[in-house]
Amino acid sequence: DQQVKQNSPSLSVQEGRISILNCDYTNSMFDYFLWYKKYPAEGPTFLISISSIKDKNEDGRFTVFLNKSAKHLSLHIVPSQPGDSAVYFCAAITYGGSQGNLIFGKGTKLSVKP
């Protein structure tokens, strides 16, 4: 049973446009969500996170939106740059839970074309 779902394996966007990466979850006990970015031959890098008590968190070009009623979150990248081309993982955890309980989605490969 997949608790964190990234249903789009890949996404292609033109440079300068908006990239929207989506993530759905099934466990209503999740209340902290994180996005990681991964380049080939490197480890994942933390990008941005959001607590369930918020519906939006912004950091520069990156914004994460959370819709708890729909159990859906999205990562917006504006404007997209070629250097953003990577695999993006959504992850979730229950509040106060051990980080041994961090659950990852399968990832979405973003390609930003010049």
Add this chain to the structure above:
Amino acid sequence: DAGITQSPRHKVTETGTPVTLRCHQTENHRYMYWYRQDPGHGLRLIHYSYGVKDTDKGEVSDGYSVSRSKTEDFLLTLESATSSQTSVYFCAISVSLTGASNQPQHFGDGTRLSIL
């Protein structure tokens, strides 16, 4: 830079042989993790440690053991490697003192393991 070094970075071995992967950190963080990444599966937790000699199982722990005799080193052992354990293995640390959920994990660059 979270000061995480994984070794080896690449390894090819044969089915049935023992394999040990090492994760070394330089900042004395309490929490350390081992994940595997496979196509179509994202990252899955194998084992984690919350202190010296304190470890616990993750989602896909069968066929793996771990040891942590020093704060800075977390070892992952495949006692008898199988082809299904061909994967990319990532070590991670948490900067949280308690492993709390609101602190992100930081990852090493991975070990690509091929079992023939």
